[in-house]
Amino acid sequence: MATAAAHRTARADDMAEADAARYEAVFDAAVAADERIEPRDWMPDAYRASLIRQMAQHAHSEIIGMQPEANWITRAPSLRRKAILMAKVQDEAGHGLYLYSAAETLGASREDLLDKLHTGRQKYSSIFNYPTLTWADVGAIGWLVDGAAITNQVPLCRCSYGPYARAMVRVCKEESFHQRQGYELLLALSQGTAEQHAMAQDAVDRWWWPSLMMFGPPDDESAHSAQSLAWKIKRHSNDDLRRRFVDICVPQAESLNLTLPDPHLRWNEERGHYDFGPIDWTEFWEVLKGNGPCNEQRLSQRRQAHDEGAWVREAAAAYAAKHNGATGAADGHADVAVGPSAEQAGMSGEA
Amino acid sequence: MTTEDWPLWEVFVRSRRGLSHTHAGSLHAPDAEMALRNARDLYTRRGEGVSIWVVPSAAITASSPDEKDPFFEPAADKPYRHPTFYEIPEGVKHL
Amino acid sequence: MTVTVRTGAVLALGDDALVLSHRLGEWAGHAPVLEEEVALANIALDLLGQARVLLSLAGDEDELAYLREERAFRNLQLVEQPNGDFAHTIARQLYFSTYQRLLYAQLAAGDSEFTGLAAKAVKEVAYHQDHAEQWTLRLGDGTDLSHERMRRACEALWRFTGEMFQPVEGVDVDWAGMKATWLETVGDVLRRATLEVPEGPQSGAWTAGAGRQGLHTESFGRMLAEMQHLHRSHPGASW
Numbered sequence: 120m121a122t123a124a125a126h127r128t129a130r131a132d133d134m135a136e137a138d139a140a141r142y143e144a145v146f147d148a149a150v151a152a153d154e155r156i157e158p159r160d161w162m163p164d165a166y167r168a169s170l171i172r173q174m175a176q177h178a179h180s181e182i183i184g185m186q187p188e189a190n191w192i193t194r195a196p197s198l199r200r201k202a203i204l205m206a207k208v209q210d211e212a213g214h215g216l217y218l219y220s221a222a223e224t225l226g227a228s229r230e231d232l233l234d235k236l237h238t239g240r241q242k243y244s245s246i247f248n249y250p251t252l253t254w255a256d257v258g259a260i261g262w263l264v265d266g267a268a269i270t271n272q273v274p275l276c277r278c279s280y281g282p283y284a285r286a287m288v289r290v291c292k293e294e295s296f297h298q299r300q301g302y303e304l305l306l307a308l309s310q311g312t313a314e315q316h317a318m319a320q321d322a323v324d325r326w327w328w329p330s331l332m333m334f335g336p337p338d339d340e341s342a343h344s345a346q347s348l349a350w351k352i353k354r355h356s357n358d359d360l361r362r363r364f365v366d367i368c369v370p371q372a373e374s375l376n377l378t379l380p381d382p383h384l385r386w387n388e389e390r391g392h393y394d395f396g397p398i399d400w401t402e403f404w405e406v407l408k409g410n411g412p413c414n415e416q417r418l419s420q421r422r423q424a425h426d427e428g429a430w431v432r433e434a435a436a437a438y439a440a441k442h443n444g445a446t447g448a449a450d451g452h453a454d455v456a457v458g459p460s461a462e463q464a465g466m467s468g469e470a
Numbered sequence: 471m472t473t474e475d476w477p478l479w480e481v482f483v484r485s486r487r488g489l490s491h492t493h494a495g496s497l498h499a500p501d502a503e504m505a506l507r508n509a510r511d512l513y514t515r516r517g518e519g520v521s522i523w524v525v526p527s528a529a530i531t532a533s534s535p536d537e538k539d540p541f542f543e544p545a546a547d548k549p550y551r552h553p554t555f556y557e558i559p560e561g562v563k564h565l
Numbered sequence: 566m567t568v569t570v571r572t573g574a575v576l577a578l579g580d581d582a583l584v585l586s587h588r589l590g591e592w593a594g595h596a597p598v599l600e601e602e603v604a605l606a607n608i609a610l611d612l613l614g615q616a617r618v619l620l621s622l623a624g625d626e627d628e629l630a631y632l633r634e635e636r637a638f639r640n641l642q643l644v645e646q647p648n649g650d651f652a653h654t655i656a657r658q659l660y661f662s663t664y665q666r667l668l669y670a671q672l673a674a675g676d677s678e679f680t681g682l683a684a685k686a687v688k689e690v691a692y693h694q695d696h697a698e699q700w701t702l703r704l705g706d707g708t709d710l711s712h713e714r715m716r717r718a719c720e721a722l723w724r725f726t727g728e729m730f731q732p733v734e735g736v737d738v739d740w741a742g743m744k745a746t747w748l749e750t751v752g753d754v755l756r757r758a759t760l761e762v763p764e765g766p767q768s769g770a771w772t773a774g775a776g777r778q779g780l781h782t783e784s785f786g787r788m789l790a791e792m793q794h795l796h797r798s799h800p801g802a803s804w
Contacts, residue, residue: 159532182599189593196796197627197804198583198620201590202613208593209606213512216599220496223478229498230475254795286495293516304804312802420594428597430714431651434707435500436476441706442501476598497600503699508600511607 150351155281158224166350169343170280171225172241173352175232178218179243182236183417185211187251188260196254203300204257210297214290221282237422245403246333248411255308255315255322261301262375263323263330263368269294270364271334274354283352302371309376316376323372324380331395332403334361365393478527479505481512483519491523499524572623573639574735577777578668578679579619580640583630584785585661586612587792588648597651604696608658611689618682631796635779635786642776643725645785649718652704652711656718658697663750664729664743666690671738679736698754705758712759719755720763727767728775 142161149156156162189208195201219229235241246264251257272294275287308319335341335357347353355363365384372379383396405411476498482491494513499505505524513519568576589609596602620626643661648654669690672683704715730744752762769775796804 185594185602192590192593193587193791194795196631196799196802198613198617198630200804202610202617205590205593205606205610205613209515209603209610212599212602212606213515216497216512216603217495219599223496228475289495307804311804312799314799315802424595424597427595428601428651430708430710431597431601431704432476432500434711435504435703437707437711438703439501498598499600500703504600504703507696507699508604511603512600515603515607 150279150349153277153279153351155284156279157281165346166352167225169347169350170283170352171222171227171232173347174218174222174225174283174286175227175235175241176243178215178222178232179236179241180247181211181215181218183243183247183421185215186417186420187247187249187413188257190251191254191257194254195257200304207261207297207300210293214293217286217289218283221280221286224282233425237418237425239409239418242407243417244333245406245411246329247417248406248413249325249329250413252325253318253322255305255318256326258301258304258308258319259322259326261297261299262305262371263301263326264333265294265297265301266368267330267333267364269298270360270367274360275352277351277354279351302375305375305377319375320377323377327380328398328402329406331361331365331398332400334358334364336400336403362392365395369393476500479509479524480527480530481505481509482523482525483509483513484521485519487520491521494518496527502526568637570735574733575619575623576629576639577733577736579616579623579629580638581644581661581665582612582619583616584638584640584788585644585657586610586616587788588644588646588657589654591648592654605654608693608696611686611693615682615686615689622678627796631793635781635789637779638776638781638785638789639779640776640781641725641728642782642785643722643728645776645781645788646722646725647784649721650714651700652714652718653721655697655700655704656715656722658693659701659719659751659754660722660726660729662690662693662697663747663754664726666694667743667746667750668736668738671743672736675737677737701754701760702758705755705760715758716760719760720765723763723765723767724769728777731777733777 143163146156146160146162146166149160156166185208188204188211192201192204192208195204219232222232223229232241236243246267251260269291272287272291276284276291278284278287305319305323308315310316338344338356338358341357344353344356348356369379369384381396383394385394387394406414409415477500478496479499479502480496481494483494484491494509497505497508497512499508502524506522509522509524510519514522586609589605589612592605592609593602596605616630617626620629623629641661643657646653646657666687669683669687672679673687701715704711706712730740730747732740748762755762775781
C-alpha cells in the first residue's frame with residue numbers, strides 16, 4: 120500500500136554506510152526467515168529493480184496474452200464456450216491490473232511500464248507471439264500455456280515480496296478455471312468427430328514445445344536465476360519447473376487421447392521423472408528477439424488500442440478536473456452495493 | 471502526470487457483513503465515482519464483496535520504516551492481549 | 566421454424582442481448598484503458614447470460630444462435646450497429662440500456678414467463694445504464710474532441726432508437742409510457758453531459774419495419790458470418 124510514498128523510501132545512498140549494512144542485514148534475515156518484504160521496508164536497489172522488471176513482464180504477458188484468445192471470442196462455436204472464453208480473457212485483463220498495481224507499490228508507474236512495453240524496452244512472455252489458428256488452440260492455450268503458467272506461478276504465492284505474493288494468490292485462485300476449461304475443451308474435441316480430433320492434435324503439436332520454453336532457458340544459461348532464487352522472488356529453477364510440468368502433462372495427454380509431439384518422452388524409473396527430447400533453443404531466442412510469427416502484430420495492436428484510447432482517457436481526466444470535489448465519498452456514495460453481476464462467479468464452477 | 475494519466479486509488483473490500491473492509495489492491499481511475507465502479511468490476515468479479523471503499527493513494531499517510539520500532543514493538547510486550555497467553559486445563563471447551 | 570407470438574417475443578428480447586453481447590465482445594483487447602476491458606466484458610457477459618436463458622425458452626440456444634439466417638433474427642438494428650469509436654459504443658449503450666432497464670423493470674413487475682428473468686436482469690441492466698451514463702457525462706463534458714465525438718455518435722445512432730418502442734407482440738408492457746420515460750431519462754443525461762437531444766427522426770422513412778421484422782443492416786450479415794462460421798462448418802458436432 121502507500122504506493123506513492125514508496126518513492127520516498129529511504130535509499131542506500133542516502134544513508135551512512137554503517138546504516139546500510141545494518142538495513143541489509145535485517146533485509147537478508149527477513150528473506151531467509153521466509154518473512155515478507157513490504158513496500159516501505161528498506162530493500163536493496165537491485166532487488167527493487169528486479170522485482171519491478173519481473174512484475175511488469177508478468178503484467179505485460181497477461182495483457183498481450185488476451186490477444187491470441189480474444190481472436191476467437193467472436194467465433195466461439197457455442198454460447199457456453201463463448202461465455203467461458205470472454206470471462207477468461209476478462210480475467211487476464213484483471214490479472215494484468217493486479218500485477219501493475221503490485222509493481223506500482225515500488226514506485227513504478229503503470230503509464231511508464233506500458234510505455235516500456237510499447238517501445239519494446241520490456242518483454243512479455245514469448246509464447247504469445249505464436250498465432251491461434253484454430254478453435255482448438257484456445258484449448259491448447261488453456262491446458263498447456265495456462266498449465267505452464269500455473270506451474271510457474273503457484274510457487275510465487277510464497278515469493279518474498281508481499282504485494283507480489285498477494286497478487287499471485289488472487290491470480291492463481293482465478294487461473295484454476297482457465298486450465299480446466301482448456302482441458303475440457305480439448306477433451307470435447309478429442310471425443311468429437313474425426314475432424315475435431317485432428318484439430319485438437321494439431322493444436323497440441325504446435326503448442327507443446329513453445330509451452331516447455333515458457334520456463335525459460337536451461338539453468339546454466341539463465342542470467343538472473345541465482346540471485347532471484349536467493350531473494351526468493353523465484354522459488355524453483357527453470358529446469359525443475361519444466362520437469363514438474365512434463366510429469367504432470369504426460370498422463371493428462373493420455374487421458375485426452377492425444378499424443379505429445381516428442382518421440383523421446385519416456386518414464387525414467389531411476390530419476391523418477393519423464394525424459395524428454397531436446398528443446399530448440401534457437402527458436403526460443405529468435406522469438407524472444409522479435410522474430411516470432413506474431414511479435415509485430417501483438418505489439419502494434421497493443422499500441423493501437425492505447426493510442427486510440429488516449430482521447431477517452433484525456434476526456435475522463437478533463438471531466439474530473441472540472442468536477443473536482445463533486446464526486447464519490449464526498450457525496451456519501453462511498454459504499455456501493457456489489458451484487459448484480461456476481462453470478463459470473465459461477466463460471467468457474469461451470470468450467 | 472500527463473493529461474491522460476489517471477491517479478491511483480487504493481481499494482478496500484468488505485467481503486461479507488460482519489467483517490471489516492480489507493485492502494484488496496489498487497487501480498487507476500479519473501475520479502472517485504469511476505474508481506468505485508472499476509473496483510467493483512476488478513475486485514469483486516466473483517462475488518468477493520458486499521461493499522467497497524476507494525481512497526486516493528496520495529491521501530494515505532503511512533508510518534515510515536524508521537518509525538517501525540516504536541510503532542509496533544510495544545504491542546509485542548503485551549502478550550496477555552493474545553488468547554494463547556493463557557493456559558487452560560485440558561478438557562475445558564468453548565473458550 | 567414457425568414463429569409463434571411467444572417465440573417471436575422471446576427471440577426479440579434474446580436476440581437483442583445476444584447481438585449486443587457479441588458486439589461488446591469485439592472490444593476485447595482493444596479497449597481505451599485496461600479498466601474498461603474489464604467493464605465492457607462484464608456487460609457482455611451479463612447480456613450473454615440473458616440471451617442464453619431467453620433463447621433456451623424458444624429452443625436449443627446454439628441452434629438458434631448459430632443456425633438461423635439473418636432474416637430470422639429479431640433484434641433491433643440499434644444493437645447490431647458496429648462498435649465505431651468508443652463514443653459510438655457508449656451512445657449505443659446509453660440508448661439501449663436505458664430502454665432495457667425500463668422494459669425489464671416492467672416485466673419484473675408483471676406476471677409472465679419473463680418475470681423471473683427480468684427481476685434478475687434488471688439489476689444487471691441498471692449497472693449497464695450507470696456505466697453508459699458515467700461515460701456519456703465524461704465524454705460529453707470532457708474535452709472539445711470528446712464532446713464532438715460523443716455528439717456525432719448520439720446523432721448517428723438516433724435514427725435507430727424509434728424501433729425500440731414499436732410494440733412487440735407477446736411482450737405486455739406500456740410501450741408509449743416507456744418511450745416517454747426513455748426520452749426524459751436520456752434527455753436528462755445528455756443535457757448533463759452538455760449535449761443536446763438529437764433533432765432528427767427516431768426511425769427511417771421506410772415502411773417495411775426493421776430488425777424486429779427480420780430486416781437488418783449490411784454489417785449484420787458480416788457479423789453473423791463470423792459468429793456462425795465455425796459452428797456451421799462442423800454440422801452436428803458438439804463443442
